[in-house]
Amino acid sequence: MLRFSTAGESHGESLVATVSGMPAGVAVDQEFVDRELWRRQKGYGRGGRMRIEKDTAHILSGVRHGKTIGSPIAMVLANNDWKNWVDILPVEVGDATKHKAVASPRPGHADLAGSLKYDFPDARYVLERASARESAARVAAGAVAKMLLRALGVEVASHVIRVGKAELGRAATWEEIAALQLKDEVLLNCVDSEAEAAMKAEVDAVLRTGDTVGGVFEVVVHGLPPGVGTHANWDERMDGLLAQAVMSLQAVKAVELGRGVTAAESVGSAVHDAIGYEGAPEEGRGFTKFSREQNNAGGIEGGISNGEDVVVRGYLKPISTLRRPLGSVSFETREPVKAAYERSDVCVVPAAGVAAEAMVALTVARLVVEKFGGDSLREMQRNFNGYCEQIRAY
Ligand SMILES: Cc1cc2nc3c(=O)[nH]c(=O)nc-3n(C[C@H](O)[C@H](O)[C@H](O)COP(=O)(O)O)c2cc1C
Numbered sequence: 001m002l003r004f005s006t007a008g009e010s011h012g013e014s015l016v017a018t019v020s021g022m023p024a025g026v027a028v029d030q031e032f033v034d035r036e037l038w039r040r041q042k043g044y045g046r047g048g049r050m051r052i053e054k055d056t057a058h059i060l061s062g063v064r065h066g067k068t069i070g071s072p073i074a075m076v077l078a079n080n081d082w083k084n085w086v087d088i089l090p091v092e093v094g095d096a097t098k099h100k101a102v103a104s105p106r107p108g109h110a111d112l113a114g115s116l117k118y119d120f121p122d123a124r125y126v127l128e129r130a131s132a133r134e135s136a137a138r139v140a141a142g143a144v145a146k147m148l149l150r151a152l153g154v155e156v157a158s159h160v161i162r163v164g165k166a167e168l169g170r171a172a173t174w175e176e177i178a179a180l181q182l183k184d185e186v187l188l189n190c191v192d193s194e195a196e197a198a199m200k201a202e203v204d205a206v207l208r209t210g211d212t213v214g215g216v217f218e219v220v221v222h223g224l225p226p227g228v229g230t231h232a233n234w235d236e237r238m239d240g241l242l243a244q245a246v247m248s249l250q251a252v253k254a255v256e257l258g259r260g261v262t263a264a265e266s267v268g269s270a271v272h273d274a275i276g277y278e279g280a281p282e283e284g285r286g287f288t289k290f291s292r293e294q295n296n297a298g299g300i301e302g303g304i305s306n307g308e309d310v311v312v313r314g315y316l317k318p319i320s321t322l323r324r325p326l327g328s329v330s331f332e333t334r335e336p337v338k339a340a341y342e343r344s345d346v347c348v349v350p351a352a353g354v355a356a357e358a359m360v361a362l363t364v365a366r367l368v369v370e371k372f373g374g375d376s377l378r379e380m381q382r383n384f385n386g387y388c389e390q391i392r393a394y
């Protein structure tokens with residue numbers, strides 16, 4: 001089984017990611033991993049921390065001469081900011097000001113719920129791990145999953161379709177989304193420059209007023225054959241697994257598959273994707289002779305991939321750290337105070353999209369490993385190609 005986990009606090013020495021269950025023989029491209037990490041750091045609206053960090057994954061194990069060897073892959077990502085925090089982090093309980101204590105919890109962050117749960121006098125202990133700094137480690141792990149998927153012809157990419165009230169307002173093609181990932185400048189990771197300018201204006205507005213803004217990203221998986229995931233058990237359905245994976249990202253508050261949200265207010269005949277035969281789909285890899293003219297299902301029916309692009313949207317709430325903070329209560333005096341403010345992002349939709357690509361890639365890779373098996377990539381490719389041949393002949 002393909003599994004991954006992360007460790008590390010935002011201002012601790014390093015983040016760690018481990019990935020196990022990868023077949024042997026997958027080429028690991030360090031440049032690709034670091035470019036994925038670079039993409040997660042970008043986007044208009046990020047705070048000062050992104051000028052301090054330059055993320056790179058140091059691979060410690062599981063790779064030899066540039067290829068996976070079937071053993072767990074461990075990666076370390078240094079936190080450059082750590083050196084500015086070494087005297088601060090070993091917190092002595094009680095001295096709030098000296099130790100960057102966060103003693104007036106921020107509504108929307110993990111501060112209050114986490115302090116209550118773990119019996120901490122100071123939310124610093126909680127927010128260090130709650131911080132989306134952790135998503136950098138997920139992106140390193142996701143890059144490895146992407147390299148496995150790529151070896152089978154499956155690609156994962158994302159774009160931004162809403163920031164605040166500004167939206168893309170049209171469907172983007174796979175080619176447009178794929179081309180975005182190659183750009184050397186990232187503004188809001190939107191395929192349309194006019195919509196992107198409107199999104200930038202949303203960020204500028206909150207920058208002026210000391211507020212924050214959320215939005216929606218879309219992750220697309222291209223080239224996945226039908227038959228990955230299963231309807232047979234609730235916890236093996238691809239839709240459920242993707243929803244959990246993307247929802248687990250910091251600040252994501254809703255996940256949509258295909259046109260799931262608008263489908264709820266439409267009639268069936270307007271939603272479902274009629275099935276044709278002998279017409280190769282315009283997009284996709286033409287795995288079978290069955291075709292669809294539209295993809296409202298988002299590439300999944302019955303928890304099983306149907307051969308169309310898998311389309312997952314993540315809805316982000318606005319960032320909770322506000323320059324003009326909401327009301328809170330002091331942990332020390334229990335008096336009403338303004339919530340804590342510290343350096344913060346104001347818009348992270350493009351970065352969250354990149355982190356969600358990683359989560360989607362890891363989820364799809366896990367299901368692909370389960371379906372096609374194999375201890376080496378060669379064995380897996382043989383199984384994969386044999387299955388593709390079988391469904392072509394269906
Ligand atoms: C890429 C990324 C960067 C983030 N940066 C910040 C930030 O600078 N300040 C902040 O308050 N929240 C930030 N967040 C969101 C918090 O981490 C998140 O709201 C918090 O951990 C509570 O979790 P929840 O929103 O999922 O309930 C960021 C989220 C992502 C995905």
Ligand SMILES: C=C(O[C@@H]1CC(C(=O)O)=C[C@@H](OP(=O)(O)O)[C@H]1O)C(=O)O
Pocket residue numbers: 010047048049050053081127130131132133134136250342343344345
């Ligand atoms: C460090 C990252 O994002 C951080 C996520 C984050 C939060 O509360 O989630 C708060 C901020 O941390 P800091 O106070 O150190 O600036 C962000 O910068 C990152 O994305 O790599």
